[in-house]
Amino acid sequence: MRGAQRLVLHEARVFGSLALWVGRRRQGVGDGREFGYARGQGATLLGLAFVCVVETVGVSAMLRDWPAAHDAMLVLDIYTVLLVLGLHAAGVVRPHVLTGDSLRVRYGVRVDVRIPLDAVGAVRRETRMTHERAEGELDLPVGSQTTVTVxxxxxxxYFTPLGRRKDVRVVRLYADEPAALVGALKRG
Structure with a gap:
């Protein structure tokens, strides 16, 4: 699949997440134990959606005398508001999932990594605010912060949104309840 096709599929998944969120459903949890990460980004994304709505009203008022520009901007503004809400919804409906044999680490629709539990060497609660890119490491911060290191x-x-395969040996992620996730991984 080409990069442009993958991006269209990515956006379709974001909007699909919005439908799941409205229906109060989760995707891919099954009988596993879920660990959320959306609380850390909820206020920011919902605040951004509010600002986008205010901007929509302001631009609509400014362009009221130019109907074609008004209509085009209204469509773009509504799309933007729905996209921002969809990004938050993707985090809510796709939590991290711990099953009997694997930890499924996710970040909205962008990242989905299945880690076999027998591949986990160490897990610890570790709050990090800075993340330098390094080969073999996957950092999934929420609000510029990770709370668990595996x-x-x-x-x-795992595969990037553009389809490139990446191998990782260290995964840092954010969890709303990091102590519970670390404890469950150590028991599992």
């Missing part, structure tokens, strides 16, 4: 005994792969 070190792996062997590399695990």
């Amino acid at each position: 070190e792996l005994d062997r590399p695990v792969h």
